[in-house]
Amino acid sequence: MKTVRSAPQPGKSRLTTSAMIASIAAEGQKTKPAPFGHALVELARSRPDVVGMTADLGKYTDLHIFAKEFPDRYYQMGMAEQLLFGAASGLAAEGFMPFATTYAVFASRRAYDFIHQTIAEEDRNVKIVCALPGLTSGYGPSHQAAEDLALFRAMPNMTVIDPCDAHEIEQLVPAIAAHQGPVYTRLLRGQVPLVLDEYNYKFELGKAKLIRDGKDALVISSGIMTMRALEGAQALKGDSADVAVLHVPTIKPLDTKTILREAGKPGRLVVVAENHTTIGGLGEAIAALLMRSGVHPPFRQIALPDEFLDAGALPTLHDRYGISTAEVARQIKQWL
Amino acid sequence: MKTPTNTLTNAPKLADRAYNIRRNALRMGEVQGQGYIAQALDISDVLAVAYFHAMRYRPEDPTWEGRDRFLLSNGHYAIALYAALIEAGIVPEEELETYGSDESRLPMSGMASYTPGMEMSGGSLGLGLSIAVGMGLGLKRKKSEARVYTLFSDGELDEGSVWEAIQSAGHYKLDNLIGIVDVNNQQADGPSTQVMAFEPLVDKLQAFGWFVQRIDGNDLDAVVAAFDAAKSHSEPKPRMIIADTLMGKGVPFLEQREKNHFIRVEQHEWQLALAALEAGR
Numbered sequence: 001m002k003t004v005r006s007a008p009q010p011g012k013s014r015l016t017t018s019a020m021i022a023s024i025a026a027e028g029q030k031t032k033p034a035p036f037g038h039a040l041v042e043l044a045r046s047r048p049d050v051v052g053m054t055a056d057l058g059k060y061t062d063l064h065i066f067a068k069e070f071p072d073r074y075y076q077m078g079m080a081e082q083l084l085f086g087a088a089s090g091l092a093a094e095g096f097m098p099f100a101t102t103y104a105v106f107a108s109r110r111a112y113d114f115i116h117q118t119i120a121e122e123d124r125n126v127k128i129v130c131a132l133p134g135l136t137s138g139y140g141p142s143h144q145a146a147e148d149l150a151l152f153r154a155m156p157n158m159t160v161i162d163p164c165d166a167h168e169i170e171q172l173v174p175a176i177a178a179h180q181g182p183v184y185t186r187l188l189r190g191q192v193p194l195v196l197d198e199y200n201y202k203f204e205l206g207k208a209k210l211i212r213d214g215k216d217a218l219v220i221s222s223g224i225m226t227m228r229a230l231e232g233a234q235a236l237k238g239d240s241a242d243v244a245v246l247h248v249p250t251i252k253p254l255d256t257k258t259i260l261r262e263a264g265k266p267g268r269l270v271v272v273a274e275n276h277t278t279i280g281g282l283g284e285a286i287a288a289l290l291m292r293s294g295v296h297p298p299f300r301q302i303a304l305p306d307e308f309l310d311a312g313a314l315p316t317l318h319d320r321y322g323i324s325t326a327e328v329a330r331q332i333k334q335w336l
Numbered sequence: 337m338k339t340p341t342n343t344l345t346n347a348p349k350l351a352d353r354a355y356n357i358r359r360n361a362l363r364m365g366e367v368q369g370q371g372y373i374a375q376a377l378d379i380s381d382v383l384a385v386a387y388f389h390a391m392r393y394r395p396e397d398p399t400w401e402g403r404d405r406f407l408l409s410n411g412h413y414a415i416a417l418y419a420a421l422i423e424a425g426i427v428p429e430e431e432l433e434t435y436g437s438d439e440s441r442l443p444m445s446g447m448a449s450y451t452p453g454m455e456m457s458g459g460s461l462g463l464g465l466s467i468a469v470g471m472g473l474g475l476k477r478k479k480s481e482a483r484v485y486t487l488f489s490d491g492e493l494d495e496g497s498v499w500e501a502i503q504s505a506g507h508y509k510l511d512n513l514i515g516i517v518d519v520n521n522q523q524a525d526g527p528s529t530q531v532m533a534f535e536p537l538v539d540k541l542q543a544f545g546w547f548v549q550r551i552d553g554n555d556l557d558a559v560v561a562a563f564d565a566a567k568s569h570s571e572p573k574p575r576m577i578i579a580d581t582l583m584g585k586g587v588p589f590l591e592q593r594e595k596n597h598f599i600r601v602e603q604h605e606w607q608l609a610l611a612a613l614e615a616g617r
Contacts, residue, residue, distance in 0.1 A: 051477075078504060080500035080503075080504070082497035082500055083466045083469065083497060086466020086469070086470065087470030087473065087501075089456075090466070090473070090484075091471070091477075094471055094478060114497070117459070118456065118457070118466070118467055121449070
């Protein structure tokens with residue numbers, strides 16, 4: 001049962017939710033504006049079958065960039081996620097490639113049956129693009145999509161992607177368009193951090209990429225947790241801990257070959273880090289893969305707890321739930 | 337069934353089609369010993385008019401680009417649509433005997449990936465009109481003359497998604513969308529009007545911006561006139577045909593069953609049902 005929260009202490013200075021909701025970028029971090037919106041415009045110039053659809057969240061999923069450029073290829077479906085995905089299925093049935101956007105919570109929780117029956121079961125070519133993945137909102141559980149990867153992993157025919165930064169989002173847009181079939185991708189919107197460009201990284205659908213090598217621990221991560229892992233590995237260098245980072249943006253299908261190759265190298269702690277509940281996401285997917293394949297390294301998970309998360313400012317919450325850079329570094333050091 | 341009294345030259349032929357659809361449905365029901373027979377019998381007149389008067393399609397090419405799309409939102413009416421698809425020559429008649437069996441292309445609940453001529457996977461209710469909105473928008477994008485027909489049930493009016501779709505079709509003025517709601521006032525837990533009040537349906541749909549007709553869905557002439565009016569209506573609005581129907585229509589002892597949402601019929605009764613249907617021609 002829920003306990004009643006006690007009143008905050010007066011006089012203490014606090015971060016506010018509103019200051020943190022618009023972007024997950026840290027102060028001073030290199031960013032790019034609306035990478036999805038601009039990449040979709042670029043794609044649509046050569047793909048007349050691309051249409052954009054949203055459920056009253058065009059401005060909040062960066063789809064407004066596309067809407068401005070291609071107003072006659074943009075469908076506003078109103079605050080109606082079931083309709084959004086049913087209609088996306090209908091447009092796909094007529095040969096178009098809808099990019100349908102909303103928040104991850106609404107696609108995964110509210111419209112699951114519609115995506116299951118009208119899109120996945122019929123293998124329709126709809127790209128589902130969803131903002132506010134995992135813990136990237138301070139609004140509390142209504143906006144925190146901690147279970148979306150578990151739900152969409154479980155859906156047959158669905159490709160599931162959790163990108164890290166602006167560089168990756170730009171690249172995944174043409175990549176998922178080239179893939180025939182339904183795709184669920186998480187989205188970072190607004191001023192999106194730019195990280196992977198400095199690692200000579202290239203997104204390939206279904207491929208995991210070793211971003212950084214190291215002999216003491218291997219962090220296998222997706223989404224913003226790859227950014228945290230890279231920062232955490234850098235921080236641990238001072239402690240003489242040598243940490244490798246394997247980025248796995250495609251959650252389904254998993255790049256089992258690369259994951260088994262890296263996790264199978266002897267003498268390393270394996271840590272899976274994800275911006276998702278410990279249940280049913282990348283961590284459990286990899287744990288099952290390793291067990292099935294007879295690869296048994298020491299294994300730890302960095303993930304959100306199986307509970308309804310607090311409302312508040314994101315830096316505070318990321319610390320509280322162990323997914324900030326400092327917490328990632330602290331946990332790995334403790335386990336080594 | 338009474339012979340239609342009006343002067344439409346094709347009416348007698350449509351009556352034969354409706355009879356054949358009912359007979360096909362009963363024969364499939366006999367294969368399984370049970371099914372949504374009462375619904376199949378009530379909607380056969382509408383299906384006869386849709387497939388043999390209103391719609392454009394090519395039986396030998398069920399995915400012909402120029403075809404009118406027919407979405408079966410209420411997937412449990414699959415037995416009725418199979419009966420029509422067999423009559424239309426889209427599904428071979430010999431497959432009738434496989435209905436609901438292993439390896440059959442005719443599963444108990446309608447799915448697009450199984451059956452030629454089936455445009456969507458229903459079963460989970462309230463999906464069809466949403467898909468129809470997308471198809472309607474897509475056909476307009478392609479400047480296609482094809483229409484999207486969508487059959488759904490009065491019980492589906494309980495689903496919020498149906499009203500999302502109704503609202504958006506009005507918003508987008510989808511004049512290529514023709515909805516048909518089968519009002520037989522029967523859903524799983526009892527009479528639809530008691531499970532969840534949905535009247536006044538005409539007023540509600542008109543308020544949402546639709547061109548609405550309400551007809552006796554078992555009067556072939558009325559059904560023909562409604563489909564004609566829905567196609568030729570000049571206002572830029574989506575069109576709805578509210579078809580009041582009688583569960584079990586054409587087989588009197590089934591019409592009188594109190595619990596007829598999902599009918600179990602004793603072995604000997606199937607022949608009685610076919611005989612009753614024949615007697616009422």
